[in-house]
Amino acid sequence: MTFMLPSPQKGGPSLADVLPSCLASLDVPGFENRLGLRKVTSAIIVIVDGLGAQNITAAKAHARFLAPALTKASTISTVFPSTTAAALPSFTTGKLPGQHGMVGYRVRDPASGAVVNQLTGLDLIQSVDPWLVEPPLYARARASGVRPVVIAKSRFSGTPLTRLIHEGTDSVAAASIEERCQSALSIVSQSRSLVVLYISELDEIAHAQGVNSHAWASKLEEVDSELSHLSRGIPRNVSLIVTADHGVVDIGKHAHVSFGETPESLFGISAIGGEPRCLQLYLDNGVEANAVAASWQDALQDAAYVVTRDEMIQTGWLGDVAAPVINRLGDVFVLARKDVVFFDARDPTNKARKMVGHHGGISAAEIKIPFLQLN
Known part of the structure; x- marks a missing residue:
């Protein structure tokens, strides 16, 4: 017996549209604003790793700022495979995995035959072809006078994955979610900037304890509170966008x-x-x-x-x-x-x-x- 694989939603907005649309809203030439973002001078894009739309809906009591903003119109699709190693490159390049080349969590390098963990093992790749086939879009932002900055935990700074997919950005390390939000606010208040603020904590807890755990709900409340505070502090000419790389399902x-x-x-x-x-x-x-x-x-x-x-x-x-x-x-x-x-x-x-x-x-x-x- 065979089971027909469902087709993806064709033509709908996806994670690969987020950065191009944001760049268009910043008047960086050559990009389509598919998501209809308003014109601004700076932008903060928050990527909350592992916070799917259904995860927000199921835990709406713990997301009193984010949940009311979530509607059918404000729900898009991530890429396939729905995993960080494929999704973050789609965000930074504006391309789907078949185009940018990072097609899963563990992928075989055709040059060596080794199966490589793309989150931690990219330095083992022997392929002579560029592993990220499509370049990140940040250089085009900088060429137009927009400073691209990535804010994340220090452990992500300088890793092979970060160097590859965030090439062309300035890197800022901040330990807590609060410190990351404060850094983002400071940067957009000082210069014309595109800030990508990465929150990894929810995904880490989801893997270890599940999205139905008390620890995950508690961390969601912290994320929700900090983003609410950030939204109240940013200037009118700065956009604040919150998205994710994938959702999570608990499996016993x-x-x-x-x-x-x-x-x-x-x-x-x-x-x-x-x-x-x-x-x-x-x-x-x-x-x-x-x-x-x-x-x-x-x-x-x-x-x-x-x-x-x-x-x-x-x-x-x-x-x-x-x-x-x-x-x-x-x-x-x-x-x-x-x-x-x-x-x-x-x-x-x-x-x-x-x-x-x-x-x-x-x-x-x-x-x-x-x-x-x-x-």
């Missing part, structure tokens, strides 16, 4: 689905990338992708959508796929169709098994994100 251990219990079930597979909600299977040379996909679909039944690389490209979830990107994609994709996650039985110590909150798939909870204009 009872919904952990194992694969690879026997060597026969892994026949023809040389490596496995992606993440627990969206596996990417890389096959040995000469192995037929259709046969592997059919075998995995039979094994997983209605828990998964299993499609070949060609089928995935045809759906449009990745956008137009550039030639240098094709071989980075798995030969077979295994996407969660239900609230489940997939784990390799050969690796019982995988730290992701301890996680409660997950993302990476195509459910509305993961894909739908806020786009809130808050002043």
